[in-house]
Amino acid sequence: MAQASVFDQILNPANRANPYPLYADLRRTPVSRADDGSYVISTYAEIVRLLHDPRVSSDRRNLADCGLAVENEGAPGLPPSFIGVDPPEHDRVRRLLTRHFGPPHDPDRIVRMLPDLVEIVRNLIDNFAGRNEVDLVDDLAYPFPVTVICRLLGVPREDEPRFRVWADAVVEAVDPTTGDVAIRQRRRDQANAELGRYLGELADARRDHPGDDMLSELVTDDGPEGRLSREALMANAALLLIAGHETTVNLITNGMLTLLRHPHVRQRLRRQPEMAVRVVEELLRYEPPVQFLPNRCALDQIDVAGTTIPRGAPIILVLAAGSRDPEHVSDADRFDPDREYLEHLGFGGGIHYCFGAPLARPETQIALTELVQRLENPRLVTDPPPYRPNPLLRGPRHLPVRFDSIVPSAALGDRRVFPAGRNEM
Numbered sequence: 193m194a195q196a197s198v199f200d201q202i203l204n205p206a207n208r209a210n211p212y213p214l215y216a217d218l219r220r221t222p223v224s225r226a227d228d229g230s231y232v233i234s235t236y237a238e239i240v241r242l243l244h245d246p247r248v249s250s251d252r253r254n255l256a257d258c259g260l261a262v263e264n265e266g267a268p269g270l271p272p273s274f275i276g277v278d279p280p281e282h283d284r285v286r287r288l289l290t291r292h293f294g295p296p297h298d299p300d301r302i303v304r305m306l307p308d309l310v311e312i313v314r315n316l317i318d319n320f321a322g323r324n325e326v327d328l329v330d331d332l333a334y335p336f337p338v339t340v341i342c343r344l345l346g347v348p349r350e351d352e353p354r355f356r357v358w359a360d361a362v363v364e365a366v367d368p369t370t371g372d373v374a375i376r377q378r379r380r381d382q383a384n385a386e387l388g389r390y391l392g393e394l395a396d397a398r399r400d401h402p403g404d405d406m407l408s409e410l411v412t413d414d415g416p417e418g419r420l421s422r423e424a425l426m427a428n429a430a431l432l433l434i435a436g437h438e439t440t441v442n443l444i445t446n447g448m449l450t451l452l453r454h455p456h457v458r459q460r461l462r463r464q465p466e467m468a469v470r471v472v473e474e475l476l477r478y479e480p481p482v483q484f485l486p487n488r489c490a491l492d493q494i495d496v497a498g499t500t501i502p503r504g505a506p507i508i509l510v511l512a513a514g515s516r517d518p519e520h521v522s523d524a525d526r527f528d529p530d531r532e533y534l535e536h537l538g539f540g541g542g543i544h545y546c547f548g549a550p551l552a553r554p555e556t557q558i559a560l561t562e563l564v565q566r567l568e569n570p571r572l573v574t575d576p577p578p579y580r581p582n583p584l585l586r587g588p589r590h591l592p593v594r595f596d597s598i599v600p601s602a603a604l605g606d607r608r609v610f611p612a613g614r615n616e617m
């Protein structure tokens with residue numbers, strides 16, 4: 193039997209707990225051809241080049257020409273969201289949404305949310321009281337980001353549980369462990385349809401009675417680019433939920449796992465919460481939730497690192513391999529938040545650079561700082577923990593953690609872990 197290509201070995205769930213030695217193998221050939229004809233790019237410089245190359249398309253309508261199966265990611269009948277289109281359409285929609293997400297038009301959106309973020313995490317940790325073991329995925333990392341997106345969009349509190357059900361169904365659809373494929377996809381399509389319908393109705397209600405949330409601002413915006421159509425609004429609001437959910441779950445979980453494996457860093461973070469900025473940045477490099485970007489297509493012949501990628505070929509950018517490229521960063525397999533140079537590919541790059549990064553960063557900084565401060569003597573129950581089989585959005589399915597007791601939140605006082613700098617990118 194032929195030996196599986198290195199990339200195929202990376203896809204194998206048996207290698208999920210530690211794919212990094214395989215990424216090192218992969219980097220020996222910066223541009224390699226996978227068994228299915230995709231071109232796999234694994235070195236930092238080459239990935240950055242292609243992330244910025246307009247001949248590399250993300251447009252879902254081109255993917256079929258590249259021989260890639262295109263699944264309808266959003267609600268049936270809605271236009272593709274902006275992650276799946278190229279300029280100029282991509283840029284127009286992204287600019288429209290950005291006006292209500294951060295500088296220069298709404299510089300305080302995230303800052304206004306920070307006290308809420310702290311409160312949500314504190315309440316989740318308060319629920320640990322009386323226990324000596326929790327699952328950090330189910331008990332904290334999973335419920336936190338979905339609640340945050342609800343607050344961002346202005347979903348009324350009583351409807352938040354419905355969002356969790358939809359988020360679960362969408363996430364389950366990409367997780368091969370959770371039962372029959374056809375059933376999962378049916379549940380996902382149904383969830384997407386309900387989510388789209390719900391967001392459409394919420395947008396209509398906000399048009400008549402606007403609040404301080406992002407959806408209200410989007411439906412009443414008469415800025416230079418005009419308004420988003422109702423359908424585009426539904427598709428792109430759903431994207432925020434989907435793109436911002438499991439990624440953040442995994443960063444928080446991978447983060448706590450890494451801190452439990454590096455007790456010195458955990459103890460320093462406990463004493464110096466301002467270190468959270470560097471810890472989260474290094475985590476995005478060292479244990480990134482998005483391991484690679486599939487769904488790219490060469491619109492033209494592209495020469496890179498001595499290889500010619502033919503027009504019409506699918507391209508896979510292996511961000512996790514690039515961020516540990518020793519040509520880019522020294523001692524790349526060491527978790528070191530003190531390193532001078534903290535550039536990474538954790539949020540991608542180029543025009544599709546993560547839209548939600550200014551929110552994901554403080555979310556994770558707050559979650560990790562609160563956890564290390566409040567759990568007395570935390571320790572892992574199993575190492576490695578069980579992983580979801582998903583090779584792309586990689587993270588533990590469960591993270592059981594034992595501890596002696598919980599420090600009451602009142603003992604911590606006001607939390608200020610939101611330094612400037614990276615959060616403003």
Ligand code: HEM
Nearest residue numbers: 274275435436439440443481482539540544546547548552
């Ligand atoms: C730790 C958490 C997160 C990680 C690691 C992450 C990672 C990424 C990556 C790698 C991309 C690039 C995709 C591509 O080039 O095809 C991306 C794009 C995107 N992310 Fe995130 N993300 C996170 C959190 C969030 C959050 C919280 C939101 C929403 C509030 C969000 C919304 C988006 C959107 C809308 C895009 C598409 C941007 C575009 O196409 O221009 N992400 N993210």
